[in-house]
Amino acid sequence: MSSLEAYKAQFNRNELVHLNNAGLQPITRAAREKIDYWSRRFWEEGYNTDKDYAADVTNTRTSLAGMIGCEAGEVAFFSSTAGAISQVAFSCGLQAGDEVLMWDQEYGSHLYPWKAACDQVGANLVIVESEKNLSTPMEKYLKAITPKTKVIAFSWVQFQAGSQMEDIKHVIETAKQKGIFVSVDIIQGFGLHPCEIWSWGADAVMGGSHKWLSSPVGVGYLALRKNHIPKFKPHVIGMYTYGTCDDPSDFACVPKRDALKFEPGSKQVLEITAMGASIDVLQKTGIKNIETEALRLAKIFRQGLVNLGYEIVSPYQSEKINSTPFINVKPRGAMTNKELSDKLNKEKIFHAVRGPGLRFTPNAFNTETDLEKALFVLK
Numbered sequence: 001m002s003s004l005e006a007y008k009a010q011f012n013r014n015e016l017v018h019l020n021n022a023g024l025q026p027i028t029r030a031a032r033e034k035i036d037y038w039s040r041r042f043w044e045e046g047y048n049t050d051k052d053y054a055a056d057v058t059n060t061r062t063s064l065a066g067m068i069g070c071e072a073g074e075v076a077f078f079s080s081t082a083g084a085i086s087q088v089a090f091s092c093g094l095q096a097g098d099e100v101l102m103w104d105q106e107y108g109s110h111l112y113p114w115k116a117a118c119d120q121v122g123a124n125l126v127i128v129e130s131e132k133n134l135s136t137p138m139e140k141y142l143k144a145i146t147p148k149t150k151v152i153a154f155s156w157v158q159f160q161a162g163s164q165m166e167d168i169k170h171v172i173e174t175a176k177q178k179g180i181f182v183s184v185d186i187i188q189g190f191g192l193h194p195c196e197i198w199s200w201g202a203d204a205v206m207g208g209s210h211k212w213l214s215s216p217v218g219v220g221y222l223a224l225r226k227n228h229i230p231k232f233k234p235h236v237i238g239m240y241t242y243g244t245c246d247d248p249s250d251f252a253c254v255p256k257r258d259a260l261k262f263e264p265g266s267k268q269v270l271e272i273t274a275m276g277a278s279i280d281v282l283q284k285t286g287i288k289n290i291e292t293e294a295l296r297l298a299k300i301f302r303q304g305l306v307n308l309g310y311e312i313v314s315p316y317q318s319e320k321i322n323s324t325p326f327i328n329v330k331p332r333g334a335m336t337n338k339e340l341s342d343k344l345n346k347e348k349i350f351h352a353v354r355g356p357g358l359r360f361t362p363n364a365f366n367t368e369t370d371l372e373k374a375l376f377v378l379k
């Protein structure tokens with residue numbers, strides 16, 4: 001069995017057609033088995049699991065760090081991406097008059113924490129307008145940088161139509177040369193495309209479990225470069241900010257030195273360890289193999305839609321259109337987004353209504369039969 005076949009065999013098959021993978025993906029068999037394992041042990045053993053589950057959370061931290069390219073001590077878990085972003089936004093040292101630069105099409109869990117953090121201190125959130133078809137030209141973003149820019153915060157892959165800036169390495173390097181803090185929401189690309197954002201010098205990256213990592217909902221993660229960690233105050237405080245549940249209370253205690261200080265207390269063990277199990281499956285398969293297969297399926301689906309007369313809203317022209325599995329489609333004729341969406345929902349063809357049209361996001365576990373079923377309904 002090839003590694004891709006072994007990966008595909010990780011997923012359940014039934015009548016449902018999963019084409020909203022940028023929304024919520026089915027989880028891998030390995031993730032499900034991990035949940036079964038821990039729930040059974042918690043049921044049977046209670047406190048006897050204490051050290052073992054903590055060790056397994058550490059395994060996930062190590063696997064995630066390996067995939068990001070950072071150290072395990074630079075990773076912190078949260079209950080959502082929003083939590084990870086808020087930690088950075090509220091403790092990165094914004095001051096009155098500073099500017100934070102974002103695109104106008106950022107997802108709310110990314111946009112709102114930065115807005116609130118700016119409002120709290122009188123900093124300015126500067127919004128850069130996307131161009132035609134949700135494209136995000138790098139030059140326009142870089143041009144919006146001023147001497148007051150303190151942070152650039154952008155999504156590696158934008159959620160509505162998969163737009164990416166042309167040369168993110170260049171964007172990060174340019175910002176770093178100017179002493180600007182670089183914060184990147186990687187959720188919509190991580191697990192789908194090989195990720196080099198950290199190696200390119202981003203100061204902080206964050207995301208969540210339930211999209212391209214094929215893991216259960218409920219985990220956000222942050223990787224914060226270790227030189228920043230001492231300067232960032234934990235946004236939420238608890239026993240684990242300082243030590244463990246066995247320590248006596250002591251007002252003289254000091255926060256941990258690594259990113260674990262951002263985790264105030266007990267954790268979502270089932271979700272975190274399940275995410276670790278999925279990450280191991282993805283790493284074993286090879287993210288490049290997953291990307292290649294997702295793009296192959298997306299190309300077939302896109303062509304099928306064009307053949308049926310649908311208009312695709314893509315930030316990209318010509319061959320580059322096939323560089324993302326995000327496919328945003330406008331309904332034909334007089335049909336509204338809602339009408340087309342209702343029709344698809346009735347047949348359990350999962351998708352999302354996003355921006356100008358309906359968003360389909362095939363992933364590598366999908367089959368050509370999934371695409372045929374969806375195209376049949378769209379006919």
Ligand SMILES: Cc1ncc(COP(=O)(O)O)c(C=O)c1O
Nearest residue numbers: 080081082107109155159187208
């Ligand atoms: C760009 C982006 N960031 C974050 C999230 C998820 O945020 P949270 O984990 O806070 O629900 C999404 C989900 O749609 C997203 O598209």
